[in-house]
Amino acid sequence: MAWLRRKQANGSGEDLEPSELGVELSPQRFEQILQQLFESLESDGGVERYAAALKMKSELFGRLLAPDALSQLDEEGRDTVLERIFSVRRRLAPTLREMELSQFRALVGELLHGKGGVEERMEAFIEALPCEGKACRARRDLAADLLHFYDPGRYPLMSRWVWDVNTDSGALRELVPHSDQITQLPTGGEPGVYLTLRNWVKEQLEAQSFYRDLDLMVDLLLAQVYAQYIKAMAEGMLRTDFGGNSEDPSEHVRKLLGIDEQRLKGRSRLKDETEE
Numbered sequence: 001m002a003w004l005r006r007k008q009a010n011g012s013g014e015d016l017e018p019s020e021l022g023v024e025l026s027p028q029r030f031e032q033i034l035q036q037l038f039e040s041l042e043s044d045g046g047v048e049r050y051a052a053a054l055k056m057k058s059e060l061f062g063r064l065l066a067p068d069a070l071s072q073l074d075e076e077g078r079d080t081v082l083e084r085i086f087s088v089r090r091r092l093a094p095t096l097r098e099m100e101l102s103q104f105r106a107l108v109g110e111l112l113h114g115k116g117g118v119e120e121r122m123e124a125f126i127e128a129l130p131c132e133g134k135a136c137r138a139r140r141d142l143a144a145d146l147l148h149f150y151d152p153g154r155y156p157l158m159s160r161w162v163w164d165v166n167t168d169s170g171a172l173r174e175l176v177p178h179s180d181q182i183t184q185l186p187t188g189g190e191p192g193v194y195l196t197l198r199n200w201v202k203e204q205l206e207a208q209s210f211y212r213d214l215d216l217m218v219d220l221l222l223a224q225v226y227a228q229y230i231k232a233m234a235e236g237m238l239r240t241d242f243g244g245n246s247e248d249p250s251e252h253v254r255k256l257l258g259i260d261e262q263r264l265k266g267r268s269r270l271k272d273e274t275e276e
Helices: 027-044 046-065 075-082 086-096 101-113 118-128 133-150 191-207 214-232 237-241 251-257 270-274
Strands: none
Touching: 027 046, 027 191, 027 214, 027 251, 046 075, 046 133, 046 214, 046 251, 075 086, 075 101, 086 133, 101 118, 101 133, 118 133, 118 191, 191 214, 214 251
């Protein structure tokens, strides 16, 4: 399959190997989501505005988390990163703000610049972070966001909302035809799964004549897929967390990707939101 071809990581020499999904994905479903994405973002500046916001986020992470800069990261810089990851700023940020800054720097440095494979580094990072209760689940999202937005060309977005093998849910499932009739997908949770998904979405975008910022366009497409899932939920904790009464069809996309209105305008509300 063309979208299972090997991808060489730029810069570090680290290779990510694509993995078989064990299921087929639906080009027809992709086309529906692409149309819904354009329609939902049209009144809010369009896809271009959102892609630009994601590019700004990635550039920000690149500046703050580069090896030399990371060694000088202060509390404001740490909070700037944390507030741009929705599940983290709501659930995990209060605990992380109590950590010694030097410890936070060291953990992020090992995740982004350490030795060993990315899966090994992610697991070590997740295990080392202090947390309590449900907040522990957000550790995966923090690791995924840091890796992806620090180097989106190398690392696909591996957040739980993209695919969570533990709950058998995420945007990946919503792209599988008749997934509501499948009890459990035979899909693993290793980084190669996310790489294969990204490669497939990129090829669908290329078939639709998209050629710019494809890694970030994949983020938007997957966020739209999951936003549609959220919208379809009648009730439940997930819908409550994302504001089930909102009439703004693009709100979920913004929150999932950490570019909701305050982040788009460059304002910080970390303290307010962690006190909710």
